[in-house]
Amino acid sequence: MDSPICLIENLNGTLSVNEQAIDYLMGLEQKIVVVAIVGLYRTGKSYLMNKLARSKTGFALGGTIQSKTKGIWMWRVDHPAKADRAIILLDTEGLGDVEKGDSKSDAWIFALSILLSSTLIYNSRGTIDNDAVEKLQPNRYVTELTELIKVKASSGASSADDEEGSGSQFVQFFPNFVWVVRDFTLQLELNGKDIDADQYLENSLKLKKGFGKNISDYNMTRDCIRNFFPTRKCFVFPFPATVEKMQLLDTLEDKQLSKKFSSTADTFCRFIYENSPVKTILGGKTLTGRMLGHLINTYVATINSGNVPCLENAILAMAELENQAALEDAFVMYKKEMEVVKALFPVDSSHLSENHLKSQTRSTHAFMERSLKDTDGKYSAILAGKIKEYANNLFEENQDASEKKCKALLDKLSATMDHGVKEGTYSTPGGYELYCDHHDTLMARYRAEPNKGVKAEEVLEQFLKEKSAESSSILQADIKLTENEKHIQAEKNKTSQMAQEKAALDERH
Structure with missing residues (x-):
């Protein structure tokens, strides 16, 4: 993909899927690492994603107070170290855009970023103080996740006492969490001792002891972040250049950036490449681009219908499509292999039987490798039936070909x-x-x-x-x-x- 493409458009608070982007995803058979970035608008998210794409341009940068990114934009790039997988970069619409006037779409953008990514980058500016933590929930993005996402179809209304409401089930599918602090000017020091960025983050997420509404409010988001994102990482970036050059950031050469900023950016990119896992679903099944495309369609359709995305339902819907496709592809695989034998008709019965069994085994194995949640054996049974019917026809055709050849030979002789x-x-x-x-x-x-x-x-x-x-x-x-x-x-x-x-x-x- 030479440049980013809009994946999910946000038009006046209504989300819609870009079919061209979905078609592209559907053609990807590689394992995928999905890296999404969220954060307040005009905090430099797109610039950071271009760095991950190893490109100066790509995701649109804005030099004004207006947000350039609307909805979610996608860019597929090669993984720099692992040829068997691709990186899908998702640049999201800035949270809290005053021009939008629609906080609900902010919440859905945030929820979709979590649902789709294997690594989630939260981009903020300045410091990780109470204000920064609270900005993670201008509409309680984190604390409302249990109201925006359901894990089990059978779950009822979420509550703080529910297993789902407590977030224990969410950990199974939540992405790795990376907090990036931009334009950081403080010393990384705590109680007179030097600390690293990770220690800085963990200290900022420490819970206060005591009771009362103020303490409860203070702890709420921190507690959610700690529970939902057990794998956390932090990077602090200094200013990349002087203030007057900030508006021209995408045109600056690396030598024009501050050395500390460039060094941090290199370390950040290397960490994302090396530590971002492939995207999986519940049960640990690795997703391909095609499967991700199915999920995106399901999630957006569910949101637009006024319902809450449910992972179990989405996966079952995707499984139906995947199993049907896996069945058809496995059957085509069997037919292609048997077409080679058919071209030799007539052949001995043992030769035909031997090739049938080999092709059936390979075809069934290919289906089992790709199928999802076919626990009742519905699709494997359909595949077996189709193969049996086709094989019976082949055996008849082989007999007919033998009879025809033998009669012709005797007529000649x-x-x-x-x-x-x-x-x-x-x-x-x-x-x-x-x-x-x-x-x-x-x-x-x-x-x-x-x-x-x-x-x-x-x-x-x-x-x-x-x-x-x-x-x-x-x-x-x-x-x-x-x-x-x-x-x-x-x-x-x-x-x-x-x-x-x-x-x-x-x-x-």
Whole structure:
């Protein structure tokens, strides 16, 4: 993908899927690492995503107070270290955009970023103080997640006491969490000791002890972040350049950026590349771009219908589509392999059976590798039925091909004998012996012919039955001819003898 494309458009608070982007995802068979970035608008999210894409341009940067990114934009880039997977970068619409005037769409953008990503980057500016933590919930984005996302279809209304409401189930699918603090100017120091960025984040998320509404409010978001995102990482970025150059950030050469900013950016990108996992679903199934496309369609359709996205339902809907596609592809795989054998028809029954079993095994294995939640064996049974029906037809076609070949061969081999019968070649004394010689030669040539298939003996048997009357007729004719010839010869002998006797008698007189 040469440049980003809008994946989910936000038009006046209504989300819609870009079919062109979905079609692109549907064509991706690679494992995918999905990295999404969220945060308040105009905090430099797009610039950071361009860094991950190893490009100066791509996601639109804004040099004014207006937000440039609307909805969610996608950019597929090659993974720099792992050829078997691709990185899908998701740049999201800034939260809290005053021009939008629609906080609900902010919440859905945030929820979709979590649902779709394997690594979620939260981008903020300044410091991680109470205000920054609270900005993670201008509409309680984090604390309302249990109201925006359901894990189980059977779950009722969420509450703080529910297993789902407490967030324990969410950890199974929530992405890795990376907090990026931009334009950071403070010293990383705590109680007079140097600390790193991760320690800075964990200290900022520490819960206060005590009771009361103020303490409860203070702890609420922190507690959600700690529970929902057990894997956390933090990076603090200094200003990349002077204030007057900030509006031209995408045009600056690396040497024009501060060395500390460039070094932090390099470390950040390397961490994302090395530590971002492939996107999976509940149960640990690895997603492809095609599967992600199905999920996006389901999530957005659910949101637009006024309902809450449910992971279980979305996965089941995706599983139906995936299993159907896996079934068809596995069946096509079987047919393609058997077409190679079919081109050789007729073949021996054992050869056909052996290839059928091998192809069936490979096809079934391919289906099982790709199928999702086919626990009742519905689709595997359908596949087995389709293969059985196709195989039965193949066996019949192989028999037909064998029968056709054998009949054609016998017609060819018996043509000379048929001609001889018509011409009376065997209608002479000793004709039957000649006929038998020709018949034996025909049989020898027929049996010597290779690859006659499964009907060779059956067709020959039928041929011999059809020729038996002809053979008997020639035999009977030969017997009659032989007896008649003996009678004529005896008459000749008798006549000759009588002539000889007469001659002798005449000679005496």
